Amino acid sequence: MWLRYLAGSIAALMLARCAGAATRPRYGGILRVELHAPFESSDPPQSGPGMADLSHSFSMTVWEGGRRAVFAADENAAGGRPFLDSIEIQLARPLRDQALDLETGRADLVELGPNEIRRAPAGRKTWSSQPVRIVALVFSPHVEDARIREALALAVDRATIWSVLLQRQGEVSAALLPQWISGYAFVFPAAADLSRARSLAAGARPLTLGVTDPALRTIAERISLNARDAGIPLTIAAPGASADVQLTEARVSSSDAARSFAALCAAFGLSEPSHADTQEGLYAAERALLDEHRIIPLVHLPDVYGVSPRVKGGPGITPLGEWRFGDLWIEAPRP
């Protein structure tokens, strides 16, 4: 009887110690991060979300473009020394492999694509930003026929792309600015209208669709099928070849609508919009831009990361997808 009591007391004590270790920050440990972007430049990125955000609390010690990067804790960081000793980042890692590495404990933080999210086991810890990545079709300036551009905008079945290819990740939108920033994105109709697209596309000449990111390849193929259904002969251009339409992606860099709008226009290579101080003015500017059909917004996607259970102190990303790893710590290994 006393033995049962003793055993129960020891177990209670151990549980109390473990709970205390899980909730209390600790110094030390290495955060293992994997990214699918190769970053093959000789220098690390200096701006944008991701590695550039680490400069507040960490300093880079190793940079092997296209392979890996190592950041060490900055003892003199403005906000104090981060808990983590270092961050090791594997570059050019396929999404599928990242998910496997997370499953097998070889990584602590990985990117999750739509398929990986679907396959993720129940209870998987994830960090997700707001929809900050805008996937859109951008016409080359030499495609002057506005009817063809509008026909393609009406032919694209965004809902199917979102529900199947993106596994309902993010949100369908025909607006450039995400709903959470502008508040009026829902006003732009996103539904496909194939019959009107067919009537507009009558006599359309063959077009080519360029896609630089292999992750968007399937979306491009689907758009090609949609276009063909509408009578627009749209074929996917060979990599590196110039194309009439480009399927591309840009990020929202600010939660300020006007700044984001201007930055997105610049990122998509569109003409600089007129300055608008009010929401009505911004809506009018975006409406004017989208009515030209030079750009066809498709979906707004969030940044989604799979996180190992041993990473504590999160979420480590902001609504804009910026990394904030200064407050993260790694759970101490169990004895």
Next chain:
Amino acid sequence: MTFRTRLLFIFTVAVVASVGLVEWLVSASTRERFERLETQRSDALVAQFRGEYERRGQEVARAVNGIAASDTVVNIAAATDYSSFYTDASSLAAAHSLDLLELVAADGSIISSAEWPARFGYKEDWITRRSDAASADWKTRGAFLRREELPDGVTLALEAVGIATAGDRVIYVAGGERLDRAFLSTLALPTGMRAMLYRNLQPQFTPSELIGGTDAAPLRPLIERVVREKREASGIVGAGAAAETVHALPLTGLDDNLLGVLLVASSRRELVEMEAFLLRLGIIFASAGILLGIVLAWWATARITRPVKRLAESARKVAAGNWSATVEIATKDEIGQLALAFNRMTHELVEQRERLVQSERVAAWRELARRLAHELKNPLFPLQITVENMRRAREQYPEQFDEVFREGASTLLAELANLKQIISRFSDFAKMPAPAMQQVQLNDLALETVKLFAPQLSQANIAVRTELDPHLRPIMADPEQLARVLRNLTLNAIDAMPHGGALTIRTMPHESGVRLEVADTGQGLTPEECERLFTPYYTTKTHGTGLGLAIVQSVVSDHHGRISVVSEPGKGSSFRIDLS
């Protein structure tokens, strides 16, 4: 061409023709035999290929049915929302080594497509439509050929369809292998055989649709024939050692549309090399045979023509005057009999000639005797009369004897001189001197002769005409003897024209020498007279010894010339002498 050459040519032609015929027959029969073997081999290979093709179809059907029966697909079939499975076909296809795989919902919409992931939601009506008379149902076929649209174009695939069920929910699994270069390379084919596939996916012949071959142009007629007739065909493509026997098999899809033409090419290299080897061997043996035949023909013709040659040689000798020539041939065949007859003939000719010579000699002696008797009788009679007159005068008229004696003595001397002249002429003919050759101008001799006989001709009322070629070249001759020839011929002409006439002397070039012609307008000669004209002691005249023309012929003969006479009774005669 000699008899032997002709015979050799005939033998050679016969040998070459025979050897060529035998060679052709052997080559043709061998080629036909090898062609038959090659056809059997090709048929066996094509059957083997068909078996391999069917086996691959069964493998595809087995793989597809395996996928349909897998837990993964059954779970998909049980799901109510298919949107999360749109990438599953790719992993299933990779796991079962299939190029193409589609999971199709019961309503025909694509749940997941390995070959074209973006095509989810699109309909595959051919799977769900009901079979009718015009279209074969995939359920009755294991694997079948199908035209598949892909993002980068169109392809042909060997496909099968399986059904996965989960309770009352059904999904279809359509999968297969692309019929491409990789597919062809995995087929187990015997050495010397290759498979090609023409994908009949365009309305007209498109060379780029040929898979597994480098040059479609030579195959085009065969492919177009199969496409047109929709049945198997075969043909030989290429030439020489690169030639191939190509069997073209039509490949039809579910709707019996001709989707492809499978070309099974079997190399004819071995056959061609065998034929070339046989040809070389044939040429070597034929050449050896022809060479041997020619040698044997040479030997045989030599053997056959040798007695004929001897016969010809002997005949040439006989023609040259050697009548005693004979042929020594021991055989008893036709040539031997011919030689025997030849020998008998020459023997008889010799005997006949001897008899002729003997008879001619007798005749000549007789003629000589007759002529001598005739010539001698004329002077002898006055001699006898004179002697008798002298004896009668001495006995009966002694007082007149001296005068009679004187007259008688002169008569006797005159007649004796006449006798002496006769004997001298005969003596001259007997001892004709050899000609003393020197350069002689025949025209000069002719003119001298005319001049010599001018009074006599004038007296005989004979007109003289000379037709002498001023450009006549000098000849080598004895001028004395030729002058005598001219004199004799002129005297003969004078004798032939007792009532006058015309004498023509002509000279002219003739062949490589000159011709002298002495023509009269006398009474002419009969053919018989012409034949005997040059016989010694023969004369048509009442006087003369008959030696004149014999001497002429003798001189001409000594000068290696030729004399002939052209005459017709009543129209005169013409003597022609050809000298070189």
